[in-house]
Amino acid sequence: MLVLRSSRSALRTLEAPSGGLVGRVLLRGLSTSAARSEELKKTPLYDFHVQHKAKMVPFAGWSMPLSYGEVGQITAHNHVRNAAGLFDVSHMLQHRFTGPSSQSFLESLSPSSLHALTPFSSTLSVLLNESGGIIDDTIITKHSDNDFYVVTNAGRSEEDKAHIGSKLAEWNENHPGKEVKWETMDGWGLLALQGPKAAEVLQGLTETDLSAVKFGQSAFAEIGQGKVTCHVARGGYTGEDGFEVSIPPEHAVELTELLSGHPDVQLIGLGARDSLRLEAGMCLYGHDLDESVSPVEAALTWVIGKDRRAPDAPNPFPGKSRILEEIANGPKRRRVGFEVIGVPAREGCKVFAADGKTEIGVITSGIPSPTLGTNIAMGYVLNGQHKKGTKVQVEVRRKLREAVVKPMPFVPTKYYK
């Protein structure tokens, strides 16, 4: 079939990807745990996608919709920015952690101040290895001190499960009587409804007052005539207002039909998902993040709780010494945004200083932005070259192209705050 393949992470190799026309039509995010030869997993919405003429492609070990029917990526992208789009994100791994020491356990894996979260609020966070590298990025939602809902990346499910499993066994051994119970919500549906019309659409289907659920907050809401109880979290991966709706397995198709039946809602595939998230300045694991990258390097220092940075703070997070050192003295490299003049720069393109000679970094994601009409990218540069407005050069097809370091998000976020 048509080759929609991943390139190796640019963070691991400076070699630019190569291949013939179409051979390089690369679908981002295919990397990491799932081997290509394995049978692809299907979300509860697989048949729904096929019925809606989705072009299904392998993604992180799953068969997922790239696009629907003849709707192009730019049309789909713009529809999310102007109305509302519905994404199947059921391939992502949903977890529940319950039990008396759940909060402390999750704080032992991540640098977030989970104790400071109020019930039914969430934070972007990272799971860290012992060297302070990012095993995965994740959204952690607190329902109470002993009840957490966590979503991690599909492409990291094997690594995450192995990591959490071994850490949890150790934790429970050391915390008798305060054990943590961990479940993954396999088979559950997860839909992202994103765009300026998202709230109006979802409010029409539930009696829960969504105006009380701000960005980063969540609620259990009964949706549709069948009053299916779903976890509704306000936020998403596009920079727009929107929700991620977690749906019991037996109701996933029914609620997808209900939401997608609204005239303002279009089904949106992975293609537009990638351009939307890049405009919003968000990372794609396996491309913009990997296990060598610390949250300080990844410009995610803000996820590290202030109180947790104190050298003597209890329950230190993994890799704390490296991370504190990087906060104090600056990391070796930093993730930044770029605007590239003239041509789009893609993953793997080398970044040079303004002199065109000194190699200072690499592009990890890049697209021609459908919203802005400019070529946007993110990548890593040496510390010191990361300031906004720094002029750099990016090598695209063996030619140096002018580029400038830009703040992210590229497209202003429109969260409901």
Place this chain on the structure above:
Amino acid sequence: MLSLRLARPASSLLRSALSKPMMPRMQFAAARFVSTRYSTDHEWVTFDPSTNVGTVGITDYAQKALGDVVFVELPGSGNEVAQGDPIGAVESVKAASDIYAPVSGVVTAINETLSDQPSLLNKAPQGDGWLCKVKLSDPAEFEDLLSAEAYKAHCEGQ
């Protein structure tokens, strides 16, 4: 400009053939007429043996795989290219695809319209969305490209 890529009228082909009756090049008999062949990189070449110029573009299969084309980088006119050289790129939002020269020669024209209307590559990849014209230095290279039938089989095998 666009008319340049249309097949020459049969009468002019006939005239040019008749004007060189003493040079029967039997090995190129099949190439005496304007014909189209394809590369495994999903490019097409329409070759006019009377001028030795081939028009190069991407196939319908390629444009579908790429999705909305938003940017095309073409080689400069006058550039010498060798078969297999990367000579430019076609970019959609999701991906960049290199264009490789399907034949060797000198670039004689590029489709300037594409800089303003890259979407022509989606609308008419094998017509108004042509990429460039190359004066072939070795017409035998053209003969080695795939026939329409062989290209179709190549796509089905992917």
